[in-house]
Amino acid sequence: MNVDGLARKIGERVPDVLVARGEVTAVVEREQLLETLAWLRDQPDVALDFLSSVTATHWPDVDPAFWVDYELRSFPHKHRARVKVGLSEGDAHLPSVTRLFPTADWHERETFDFYGIVFDGHPDLTRILLPDDWEGYPLRKDESLGGVPTWFHGTTMPPVDERGMA
Amino acid sequence: MGEAPEMTTARDAAGFRDPATGELRQETMIINMGPQHPSTHGVLRLVLELDGETVIHCKPVIGYLHTGIEKNTEYRTWMQGVTYVTRADYLSPFFNELAYCLGVERLLGVEAPERATLIRILVCELNRITSHLVWLATSGLELGAVSVMLYGFREREVIMEIFEAITGLRMNHAYIRIGGVVMDLPDEGPRRIRSLLDLLPGRIDEYETLLMRYDLAEVLKNPLRFAAQKAKHAWDDPRAVPSKTIDYAKYDLVRALNRLVDALGLAESAIENLLAQALAVPASRFLRMKRSVDMLVSDSKTPGCGVVIEGTYQAPIMVQWRRADRGERQVNVTLTRFV
Secondary structure (H helix, E strand, O other): HHHHHHHHHHHHOOOEEEEOOOOOEEEEEHHHHHHHHHHHHHHOOOOEEEEEEEEEOOOOOOOEEOOOEEEOOOOOOEEEEEEEEEEEEEHHHEEEEOOOOOOOHHHHHHHHHHHHHHHEEEOOOOOOOOOOOOOOOOOOOOOOOOOEEEOOOOOOOHHHHHOOOO | OOOOOOOHHHHHHHHEEEOOOOOOOOOOEEEEEEOOOOHOOOOOOEEEEOOOOEEEEEEEOOOOOOOOOOHHHHOOHHHHHHHHHOOOOOOOHHHHHHHHHHHHHHHHOOOOOHHHHHHHHHHHHHHHHHHHHHHHHHHHHOOOHHHHHHHHHHHHHHHHHHHHHHHHHHOOOEEEOOOEEOOOOOOOOOHHHHHHHHHHHHHHHHHHHHHHOOOOHHHOOOOOHHHHHHHHHHHHHOOOOOOOHHHHHHOOOHHHHHHHHHHOOOOOOOOHHHHHHHHOHHHHHHHHOOOOOOOOOOOOOOOOOOOOOOOOOOOOOOEOOOOOOOOOOOOOOEEEOOO
């Protein structure tokens, strides 16, 4: 199935489907996420049966401030699609898809680790790449690069854009 | 003794009793393996729950290698991003560069020229070989096949030199750029790549031989049993040549030497000395064997030294001879494939 055909097919179920730069993106509400993903996975002529990535983007001054992306891939049909869910700043939580796609386990932990998005029902939602006692969510756009106290000798490293060019 | 009455204790409630069988479980132990453990390469920690020596639960902790490349690139221009992503995986830098550049090109709506695309494919495919060689080499190492590690890295080095000729660097190339590649192939590039392609198929045969010398999978099913079988064979007759070696070798110098020395009843003799000198010169002049023998033979008067190690290499040219200690005969021969 080509991109437009796939978009049409997904459009039968999800009203909001975009095609941009040859990529299909379905935008859903948080409440429809699980059933949409299950439908995309189980529908034989869509068969998006592999969740290759879960990630997010942060847009600090607009609403929704977070877009959580589910990158899907179909092994039988060799096409791809993306499902996006928008979340507002103070309400960044959505259901975990680990029941549908077990591989989402670590992806969701990473998204939680870096963006602070909470996946309800996740079996073990802990930090995965940062230290357990890390404060903040570094890939949010309002977190600066560097400028955090180092663990050694009580020194600090200034943010990268404030360092002098020696 | 009558049956013990059914009782529920605090220990049962805490999960010490197996809910399926009702058997009392022993206490388990939590062991932290890594990240400093050598086999975890310094970047992986495994939190293991052990019941005796059985791992019943394992939780991998992977956060020892993240360098915040995404955050760094937020503070850089799009062109500078290539410098970061090439460092994301030092085994396949070109693929990371390519994925990043294709992404940016798609955002821009541009396409690289055909020649650049072909060069990209070329370096990526070479990179695939180096990356897989590291996989093969280190997997061999971790299974105990140390030779495979050395050979894998040898061929990788050849390709790394080609990378250096093309990009100026062995890794961290930043060669693929948005819209194409940073510079054209050097004049010598195609010639070197062609000679590499002549070299590789034979080398891949070598790896296969090294790894299939014994059926490694079969050995690994029960390594102790394999070792015991081999040792028994050796101890029964320290001069025994394993049957597999006999099949492979056209004639077996070591066995001939042993027979000769046995027949003459001399543990340390002029014949040995003579053979030692003969073996010390390059193998190709004296020995025409398709397969190899690697043996350590000593007689039973010196227990603890006598073992027979055998092999059927197809590769390296190396003939070693060590003069035996008193009362001991020792031959260590490794011959090569002479095509």
